[in-house]
Amino acid sequence: MESAELYDRDFYEWTRRNAELLRAGRAGEADLEHIAEEIEDMGQRERRELLSRLGILIAHLLKWKVQAGRRSRSWELTIRVQRKDLARLLSRNPSLQSGLAEDLAEAYERAVVDAMTETNHPESDFPGTCPYTLDVLLDPDFLP
Numbered sequence: 001m002e003s004a005e006l007y008d009r010d011f012y013e014w015t016r017r018n019a020e021l022l023r024a025g026r027a028g029e030a031d032l033e034h035i036a037e038e039i040e041d042m043g044q045r046e047r048r049e050l051l052s053r054l055g056i057l058i059a060h061l062l063k064w065k066v067q068a069g070r071r072s073r074s075w076e077l078t079i080r081v082q083r084k085d086l087a088r089l090l091s092r093n094p095s096l097q098s099g100l101a102e103d104l105a106e107a108y109e110r111a112v113v114d115a116m117t118e119t120n121h122p123e124s125d126f127p128g129t130c131p132y133t134l135d136v137l138l139d140p141d142f143l144p
Contacts, residue, residue: 003031046093054107057082059114065144066121
């Protein structure tokens with residue numbers, strides 16, 4: 001069975017076989033099209049993780065601001081963990097910085113929905129655009 005056919009039938013075997021072909025210097029026999037797709041997908045996973053972590057961080061900062069009476073150590077620790085993980089992700093993937101303005105806007109939209117769900121506050125209680133810069137979001141001492 002050719003490597004490209006194996007991709008849809010047995011992904012694990014496909015990865016094993018193509019890694020073997022590449023290590024042996026037999027790239028011409030490898031399923032290069034699918035390998036390229038998988039490599040691109042690996043990069044997109046890093047971006048999705050960035051969006052997810054930004055969204056969680058922003059949602060907790062929004063909740064912190066609109067529900068001052070319900071602030072908890074748990075929220076504070078979630079904020080701290082997300083900041084550390086974001087800093088690590090950005091230091092390991094500096095090219096993610098280039099699209100961060102777009103990512104921040106997308107993460108904010110998700111964060112507002114999460115904050116509305118968790119607080120029962122209407123959308124009008126939250127700013128229309130993200131009120132936090134990246135520097136503020138990553139500042140370990142910042143709380144609104």
